Amino acid sequence: MSDLTTEQVGALAAALGLPVTLDDLAEVTHRLNALIEALEPLAELALDTVEPVPGLGEPPGS
Amino acid sequence: MTADGADLAFLSARRIAALVREREVSPVEMTRLYLERIERLDSRLCAYITVVPEAALETARRAETAVMRGAPLGPLHGVPYAVKDQFDTAGVRTTSGSRIREDHVPTEDATTISRLNAAGGILLGKLNLTEFALGGTQQFPFGQPRNPWDLDHDPGGSSSGSGIAVAAGLCAASLGEDTGGSVRSPASFCGVVGLRPTWSRVSRHGSFPLSWSMDTPGPLARTVEDTAWLLQAIAGYDAKDPLSSRAPVPEYARTLGDGVRGLRIGIVRELTFGPETDAEVREAVIGAARCLERLGAVTEEVSLPLVPFAGAVFMALADSDGAGVHHRWLRTRAGDYDQGTRRRLLTASLIPAAIQQRAARVRALLRAEMRAALARHDLLLCPTAHQAAPPIAAARGAITGRHEVAGRFFTRRSYVTPAALAGLPAIAVPCGFTESGLPLSLQLIGRHFEEATVLRAAHAYERGSEWSRRRPPGTT
Numbered sequence: 001m002s003d004l005t006t007e008q009v010g011a012l013a014a015a016l017g018l019p020v021t022l023d024d025l026a027e028v029t030h031r032l033n034a035l036i037e038a039l040e041p042l043a044e045l046a047l048d049t050v051e052p053v054p055g056l057g058e059p060p061g062s
Numbered sequence: 063m064t065a066d067g068a069d070l071a072f073l074s075a076r077r078i079a080a081l082v083r084e085r086e087v088s089p090v091e092m093t094r095l096y097l098e099r100i101e102r103l104d105s106r107l108c109a110y111i112t113v114v115p116e117a118a119l120e121t122a123r124r125a126e127t128a129v130m131r132g133a134p135l136g137p138l139h140g141v142p143y144a145v146k147d148q149f150d151t152a153g154v155r156t157t158s159g160s161r162i163r164e165d166h167v168p169t170e171d172a173t174t175i176s177r178l179n180a181a182g183g184i185l186l187g188k189l190n191l192t193e194f195a196l197g198g199t200q201q202f203p204f205g206q207p208r209n210p211w212d213l214d215h216d217p218g219g220s221s222s223g224s225g226i227a228v229a230a231g232l233c234a235a236s237l238g239e240d241t242g243g244s245v246r247s248p249a250s251f252c253g254v255v256g257l258r259p260t261w262s263r264v265s266r267h268g269s270f271p272l273s274w275s276m277d278t279p280g281p282l283a284r285t286v287e288d289t290a291w292l293l294q295a296i297a298g299y300d301a302k303d304p305l306s307s308r309a310p311v312p313e314y315a316r317t318l319g320d321g322v323r324g325l326r327i328g329i330v331r332e333l334t335f336g337p338e339t340d341a342e343v344r345e346a347v348i349g350a351a352r353c354l355e356r357l358g359a360v361t362e363e364v365s366l367p368l369v370p371f372a373g374a375v376f377m378a379l380a381d382s383d384g385a386g387v388h389h390r391w392l393r394t395r396a397g398d399y400d401q402g403t404r405r406r407l408l409t410a411s412l413i414p415a416a417i418q419q420r421a422a423r424v425r426a427l428l429r430a431e432m433r434a435a436l437a438r439h440d441l442l443l444c445p446t447a448h449q450a451a452p453p454i455a456a457a458r459g460a461i462t463g464r465h466e467v468a469g470r471f472f473t474r475r476s477y478v479t480p481a482a483l484a485g486l487p488a489i490a491v492p493c494g495f496t497e498s499g500l501p502l503s504l505q506l507i508g509r510h511f512e513e514a515t516v517l518r519a520a521h522a523y524e525r526g527s528e529w530s531r532r533r534p535p536g537t538t
Contacts, residue, residue, distance in 0.1 A: 017393050031471075035378060039417055
């Protein structure tokens with residue numbers, strides 16, 4: 001996934017009704033790109049058959 | 063009693079309860095002592111947002127009357143405690159550390175508060191936290207909380223005041239809330255004990271939410287025994303929290319002294335020996351492992367390859383939940399948030415669904431990885447944090463590039479979020495000091511609902527070491 005630009009992030013925020021100031025926008029873009037980049041290597045794992053559930057109701061001792 | 067005020071203030075909660083029961087000290091005397099210390103010391107520490115002296119003294123007087131009458135006494139009878147200002151307290155404002163909630167006065171106690179009061183605790187006040195328990199607050203609305211071991215250093219968060227107040231003798235014990243390390247991090251940086259129970263072991267009712275599948279109230283105290291007694295008071299099913307567990311609550315104190323002989327402990331390689339872990343931290347944690355070996359435990363290295371990703375996985379999931387909780391205020395009161403909180407929540411509001419779901423699937427794999435390790439070991443051992451408390455200034459200022467983000471947010475969270483993502487119980491116990499005098503902390507992680515094993519090992523280590531006997535400078 002290529003980096004998001006401040007313009008793209010600003011447009012996305014505006015579409016969602018989020019009031020992002022110009023000061024906020026640069027940092028929000030850095031944060032979002034960093035999170036996407038950090039999770040990028042995990043795309044190589046075999047995740048398709050993994051259920052995305054948080055594991056509620058774990059029995060005692062498990 | 064011949065002990066001076068500071069000696070009394072640093073007694074364990076259980077010792078205070080015993081002295082009250084034996085009429086050696088009065089609950090009023092103990093409450094006045096802590097109120098005087100808060101008045102004298104807290105202007106520079108900022109552990110408290112709200113102190114309730116009149117209500118505390120009134121509760122203390124009733125507690126004293128009960129003692130003198132020979133009435134049945136709860137296990138924490140006469141013990142002055144304080145709570146993170148994330149928990150509702152009837153008639154006492156509950157800010158969640160935010161201007162947005164600065165005038166919020168609940169009409170009902172959180173279940174944990176009701177239970178601590180029913181056990182005989184005396185509420186002294188509400189403790190400072192990072193805004194909405196999120197972490198990354200730049201300007202604290204109710205004052206910058208400071209580490210009692212060095213005022214220029216971070217006390218940890220989000221339950222910052224809960225760590226400070228216990229470390230500085232401004233209460234006997236405290237309650238925090240741990241979504242992704244918020245009890246264990248301040249315990250680590252402030253040199254006290256902090257326990258994250260199994261998710262669902264303790265009711266979340268009346269605690270301002272961040273992430274429904276990870277939020278977990280937990281105690282902070284100066285001894286492992288105290289954390290066991292506080293957990294005893296707050297654990298158990300609550301009809302007001304439909305996700306709270308109906309699993310029976312064992313008597314935690316009964317097995318506390320059973321030792322570690324024969325316990326199998328896995329030392330998490332990536333967190334203990336990884337490149338992000340400071341040398342002083344590594345040395346202290348390995349020293350703690352050797353101590354547990356001398357006490358009879360069997361240790362070996364275990365690899366959990368996904369834990370270095372836990373910090374980022376956690377932020378993709380918990381922050382998304384938080385963005386949902388805050389979506390109305392973000393649109394209508396964005397300027398009332400601290401800059402750090404607002405930017406974190408705005409970011410979380412924009413996380414692509416594919417990334418969020420990838421994180422959820424990796425969480426399931428991480429949980430399976432940890433369960434497999436805990437099938438072979440009774441406990442997992444690692445540092446609570448990769449470094450001692452950093453300077454407050456290190457986390458100040460805007461982020462000017464994405465490479466700063468990993469260092470400031472993901473790395474440190476990868477030490478405490480694996481247990482949170484897997485819903486496992488974990489404890490932070492003091493295990494040494496840096497050369498400059500800042501506390502270091504050992505983390506022990508157990509199987510679901512096996513807090514008794516976690517507490518028993520932590521207690522054995524604590525008894526075999528001397529770290530919890532030190533007091534921060536300037537707190538006498």
